[in-house]
Structure formats: C-alpha cells, structure tokens
Amino acid sequence: MVKKLSQAELTALLPDLPAWTLDAARDRITRSFRFKDFSQAFGFMSRVALLAEKADHHPEWSNVWNRVDILLTTHDAGGLSMRDIEMAKAIDAL
Numbered sequence: 001m002v003k004k005l006s007q008a009e010l011t012a013l014l015p016d017l018p019a020w021t022l023d024a025a026r027d028r029i030t031r032s033f034r035f036k037d038f039s040q041a042f043g044f045m046s047r048v049a050l051l052a053e054k055a056d057h058h059p060e061w062s063n064v065w066n067r068v069d070i071l072l073t074t075h076d077a078g079g080l081s082m083r084d085i086e087m088a089k090a091i092d093a094l
C-alpha cells in the first residue's frame with residue numbers, strides 16, 4: 001500500500017510543480033500539453049509510457065491530435081502519493 005499525502009505535505013510539495021493543477025476535491029493533479037502535431041504528441045506519449053512502465057506508475061490520459069491531457073493519482077493510495085509527485089517531475093523534465 002502506498003501512502004497518501006496529507007494536505008500539509010501537498011502544500012509543501014506542489015510549489016515545485018507550478019504547471020500542474022490540483023483538483024483538491026478529487027485528490028489528483030492534471031496538466032495539458034500542446035504540440036506541433038500528432039507525431040510530436042505521440043512521441044511524447046511514448047516517452048511518458050516508458051517512464052511509467054519503469055516506475056510502475058501509470059497516468060490516466062487522453063490524446064486528441066496535438067493535445068495530451070494527463071491526470072496523475074495513485075489508485076493504490078486512493079489519492080495523491082509521492083509517486084505522483086515524482087512522475088510529474090519526470091514528465092516535466094522530458
């Protein structure tokens with residue numbers, strides 16, 4: 001079981017992820033990406049997929065042509081955990 005982050009922990013950690021939006025009511029973070037075209041968007045998704053498999057932590061996401069919408073939450077924790085924070089940072093670094 002993965003530990004769910006407390007409100008105080010989130011308050012301390014989220015300033016490191018300014019591009020992400022907290023949906024506090026549903027305990028998840030989201031970010032939208034836009035690319036030049038579908039090829040760029042799908043290339044990005046491939047890189048995220050490799051990160052996700054390596055970390056055994058997978059995004060909920062959707063793609064429409066050049067747009068990729070990513071939602072991070074930890075199903076095993078019933079909310080946000082350090083795994084989401086680490087995945088968001090790794091995605092930002094791509």
Ligand code: H2B
Pocket residue numbers: 056057058059060073074075076077
């Ligand atoms: N991804 C996310 N986002 N949350 C999880 O709880 C989770 C996961 N659990 N990827 C992993 C896979 C688990 O189901 C496997 C069995 O390790």
